[in-house]
Amino acid sequence: MAAVVLSTGSQILRQQGSGVIGIALIRTNNYSTDVNLSALKRGTGGRSSFNGLVATVFGATGFTGRYVCNRLGKIGTQLIIPYRADHYEAIRLRLCGDLGQVLFHPYNLRDEEAIAKAVRYSNVVINLVGRDWETKNFKFDDVHVTGARNIARIAKEAGVKKFIHVSALNAAEYPEPHLLPKGSKFLRSKWLGEQAVREEFPEAVIFRPSDVYGQEDRFLRYYSHAWRHQGRSMPLFKNGEHTVKQPVYVSDLAAGIIAACRDADADGKIFQAVGPKRYKLSELVDWFHRIMRKAGKWGYWRYDMKYDPLFKLKVDVTFALSPSFPIANLHWERIERECLTDVIEEGVPTLEDLGVNLMAMEQQVPWELKPFRANLYYDEELGEFEKPTPPKVVV
Numbered sequence: 001m002a003a004v005v006l007s008t009g010s011q012i013l014r015q016q017g018s019g020v021i022g023i024a025l026i027r028t029n030n031y032s033t034d035v036n037l038s039a040l041k042r043g044t045g046g047r048s049s050f051n052g053l054v055a056t057v058f059g060a061t062g063f064t065g066r067y068v069c070n071r072l073g074k075i076g077t078q079l080i081i082p083y084r085a086d087h088y089e090a091i092r093l094r095l096c097g098d099l100g101q102v103l104f105h106p107y108n109l110r111d112e113e114a115i116a117k118a119v120r121y122s123n124v125v126i127n128l129v130g131r132d133w134e135t136k137n138f139k140f141d142d143v144h145v146t147g148a149r150n151i152a153r154i155a156k157e158a159g160v161k162k163f164i165h166v167s168a169l170n171a172a173e174y175p176e177p178h179l180l181p182k183g184s185k186f187l188r189s190k191w192l193g194e195q196a197v198r199e200e201f202p203e204a205v206i207f208r209p210s211d212v213y214g215q216e217d218r219f220l221r222y223y224s225h226a227w228r229h230q231g232r233s234m235p236l237f238k239n240g241e242h243t244v245k246q247p248v249y250v251s252d253l254a255a256g257i258i259a260a261c262r263d264a265d266a267d268g269k270i271f272q273a274v275g276p277k278r279y280k281l282s283e284l285v286d287w288f289h290r291i292m293r294k295a296g297k298w299g300y301w302r303y304d305m306k307y308d309p310l311f312k313l314k315v316d317v318t319f320a321l322s323p324s325f326p327i328a329n330l331h332w333e334r335i336e337r338e339c340l341t342d343v344i345e346e347g348v349p350t351l352e353d354l355g356v357n358l359m360a361m362e363q364q365v366p367w368e369l370k371p372f373r374a375n376l377y378y379d380e381e382l383g384e385f386e387k388p389t390p391p392k393v394v395v
Contacts, residue, residue: 049076059128214250235305240282
């Protein structure tokens, strides 16, 4: 039997000895491993559309991650959300996009095969994984250095076009020590993580956020928590008078990350994610208590923590009894970072260079702290309480 293959994919079969010719049609599909996702765009924009971005977001179940996923889903991005341990933390993110637009994948930071599966079909990978304190399973270097390196390397090998890594403001090889002998291990590991990411993915976009505030944050809620107080007083390093902070609203940070996803000029750059104004820590903490109606008669006052050995004992006991999740996020690593002034480097771009209109703290913080007011159940009359005086800005 002889066969002739036609360009149409059909075959003419001649049966030997019979003179009968048979035609067999063979349907073939040409699959491409290099799909132009931009050509698959559908819709006019919004959660029910597809904008050509397939983004894998590591750390999506965290504070910043939830805002990033919401904004990505809002513009029609297909989301791949790796999660570890229990899936109930991640499942709520299904609402960020339309049916089929939000996909979940179990992973472990040490499981390179799972990471590779999570980034295989993505053109954007965002790394938001981080730890505020060390545990017996994950040290700072495990998460911020080794983990970040592995994700960046695997993303590069998978052909990912855009890699975004979130570090921290004041990250340095040798952070200035205040309470800890060698300074903040968190900030050192963040600096080492930046170097590791640069080695594996040179075009990576790096964000360095200052203290981030918003719903369920660890900044406003840290200073409003009863366990951070000593009775009704607030111990601060040098009374908070020598520390200057420039907090950023979490929605502004998320907006900057989304802008970087679509901006080719952002590749290889570092962005300082800070708010529009600078304040002394003492001014901020006093203002928070004025908003919570805990200044004046309530009995709030602040002092230098070095004169309070009981507070130091309290921090030690808190971390000893609850090392996996310290009450009120109270531990020495957090207090060490609290002592540092936010340093803004000249010539390094900020969120405003990505077109983000920054939210002033005076506009957002009163709403965020409303649930923490003293006597919240009290039904006040209109105008009964004076509007809290805003904090003084450091020029």
